[in-house]
Every structure is written in structure tokens, then in C-alpha cells.
Amino acid sequence: MDNNISVPTLKRLPYYYNIVCNAISAGDQYISSAEIAKKLDVDDTQVRKDIAAIGYTGKPKVGFEVHEFKKQLENYLGFNEIRNAILVGAGNLGIALSRYEGFEKYGLKLVGLFDNDPAKIGLQIADKKICSMNNLSEILKKYNVEIAIITVPAIYAQNVTDLLVKSGIKAIWSFAPISLNVPDNVYVRTQDLAANFTTFVQMAHRKNVL
């Protein structure tokens, strides 16, 4: 797999995927780089470069064939390989994420939902049961899990992280607004929704709409 694709390009690919899926739903057969560019408010040359980066090519005069383009994106982004993951923290956000069916389309399969609140353990969320953290290593081994989502309160996040790392988790998607300490062989990405909101408001100001 080409590892030279740039991070900005990588971040745009899922949006191309959404657009091509919607185009298919709408019954389109081809889509042009200019159409995609307009929807995402980027340059159309950039769209073509991004698409070229994953090895797909369009047809001059007609554009990009939506079904093939979709397939190439799924292939490049690995949506066909099922990735087992667990989620720790069955609060409102945790429950919202575990109920979101959209993730399956992207290859994410939640195989465990954990919390330490005795009142929550055993509760059924969609097709999943909330488990005690005591069952963690058992489930990680059973499903060969390397990915974890953390939606616990910030004060517990480092403890949970330490436990996950000790249990062999290699990639952590954390919604706690703190910097987590992990060894070099573990990757953490912090999804701080309050920070995202702040950026959104700042950008709105910059566009002079507020």
C-alpha cells in the first residue's frame, strides 16, 4: 500500500466516499471532480490529485464512474476488512456511538461494551450487553481486538488507558479532553468535541456569518 499519500489527502477520502455513496443513491453513474470540489469547497485539481493518489483514474470528458470509484475507496480505506473494537464508558456518548449502525459500513465492529458502574453492567444496548472491566482481557483475546474507543470521564481516562495498553490494545480513539500517556507502540487520537465546537465557531466568525 502506498504510504506516501499525504495526511490532508487521507482526511478528505472519507468525504469523497460519502459523496460517491450519495451519488449512487441518487442514481448517478458518473461524477466529475468539479462536482465533488464544489460540495467540499476545495479545488477541483486537488480532488483529481487525491483520487490519483489512491490509484484510480477517471475518464476524460465523462468523469469518475461512481461504482468503481466507491470500490476503490473501500479498498484503499480497508472498509471490507472487519475491524473488531471495544468501547469503554457506557455513558450517553458511549451508548450513542455503540448504537450508531453507520460504523459497520466502515468496517468497524464493536464486539464489547464496558463500564464499571455496577448499575449498568448487564444492560442491553442494541445487540450488545454492557460488561464489567473484569471481562476485558477475555473478550480482547476472544475477538483479537487491537482498537478501543474511550468515552469515560476525563479523570478516569488515563487509568482506563493504562489498563487497555497493558491488555494489548494498540490504537485508542479517545473522547476525553486530555492528553493521554502511552508507550511508543500505541497510537492515541483524541476526539475532543468541545475543541471541535470551538473551531467551528471560530471558523464561522472568520467567514463573517456571525
Next chain:
Amino acid sequence: MDNNISVPTLKRLPYYYNIVCNAISAGDQYISSAEIAKKLDVDDTQVRKDIAAIGYTGKPKVGFEVHEFKKQLENYLGFNEIRNAILVGAGNLGIALSRYEGFEKYGLKLVGLFDNDPAKIGLQIADKKICSMNNLSEILKKYNVEIAIITVPAIYAQNVTDLLVKSGIKAIWSFAPISLNVPDNVYVRTQDLAANFTTFVQMAHRKNVL
């Protein structure tokens, strides 16, 4: 206000804010650019440039005074000005967001929670009641709201957006994974969590942890 601050810098500021808040909780009085840089995995020169961009300066040899730095960030990011906003779509994610107290720290005040499901209207979520969309314009006027958060299913998102725009909303933070059409005087930011997840997994691969 300096409008020349770059977007990448702008996106890092909320993370500096988290770090300085945590440093204060930990009882620190000063923090160095190198410490911040390490936590965020960026260059320390960049941290100093970012801080300089909002007009704050540290002290050679000691670093940045945490309380003053925090104040400057709050000031620049406008956390002291209360921003009224509404949320449309009282599903799991919508409820999770409306229960999240963290937003208040960033100046966001949710003054209305809307849904069109009759079974949900009237329900109490934290200190808020779910309202019918019929009450929309009333509440927007009463609280002078220009910001909306959309957590409705993707198929309804464009309809809701049209309604919000017609009612005078100027900035929309949407969690629906589709490109929304809005006039030029309205700003939309799409927060596609599935796309964010995909990027997270790709980055983990790139770091060779998976």
C-alpha cells in the same frame, strides 16, 4: 481581533487550553513550550509561534504563566461571551451532547432541544425539555440564536437545514454525513464521526501499531 492567525494554529488553541487547565489543576504555575509540544506531539517552536499569534508572551527561562495564559486563550477564543445555540435531533447523540456540561466552559449555552417525534416532545433531558419544531422561531427570537447543532438522521438533514436557514440560523454544526446546501451567508461544518474514525484507523496503520 487579528484575523491573520492560521487555521492550523486556530485548531491547536483549544488543545493548549486543555493542557493549561490541566496544569492548573495539577498545581503548576508555569508551563514551557517544550512540555506542551511533547503532549501534543508537535514542534516546540510551533507552540511558541502559536502563543505569540494570540498576543501572549512568556518569560525566558521560566515559561508561560498558566493563569494568564488561560485567560488570554479564553479571551481570544471568546469563551467568556455566552453563545446561545439550539440542537435539533434528540437521538442518542443529541442527548449525549445536550447532557455534556463541558460545553458551558467554552461559552456554549444550549437554549433549545428540538425533535419532531411526538413521543419525545415534552421529555426532560437534564434541565432542558424537548420541543416541537413548531416552537423553533419563537425560541430563536427569544434567545437571539444564530448557532444550531444538527444530530438528525442524514435523510432529514437537508430539510432541517433549510428550515433553520429560513429561520435565521447563521452557523450549523452538523453530525450528518452529507454535504449540506446553504446560501453563502451561512456557515456549515460537518462533523462526520465515521469519517473521523476512518482517519484514526488509517493514522494508526501509518504509525505501524496495527
Next chain:
DNA sequence: TAGATTGTTAATCGATTAACAATC
């Protein structure tokens, strides 16, 4: 003072955009 850390200029790097040839 010596040393550590900031502030800032200059150099580098890479992403975006412009121009235009290739192609169906």
C-alpha cells in the same frame, strides 16, 4: 554569571493552485 527558555528570522518542506497538454 551561567544556563535555560523564549522570541524571531531564515530555510525548508510540502500542500495547494495554476496552466495546459492529453484524451475520449
Next chain:
DNA sequence: TAGATTGTTAATCGATTAACAATC
């Protein structure tokens, strides 16, 4: 064919990083 759209090279732009002087 003519025209539209892709593919690609070159130019630009701006963000990051390196080097080092300023300062407490």
C-alpha cells in the same frame, strides 16, 4: 470534430522546522 474533463508539470503559497540571538 469540437468540447469537456481528466492527468500532470510547474509555480505559488504557506506552514513547519532550524538556527540563533535575546533575556530573565
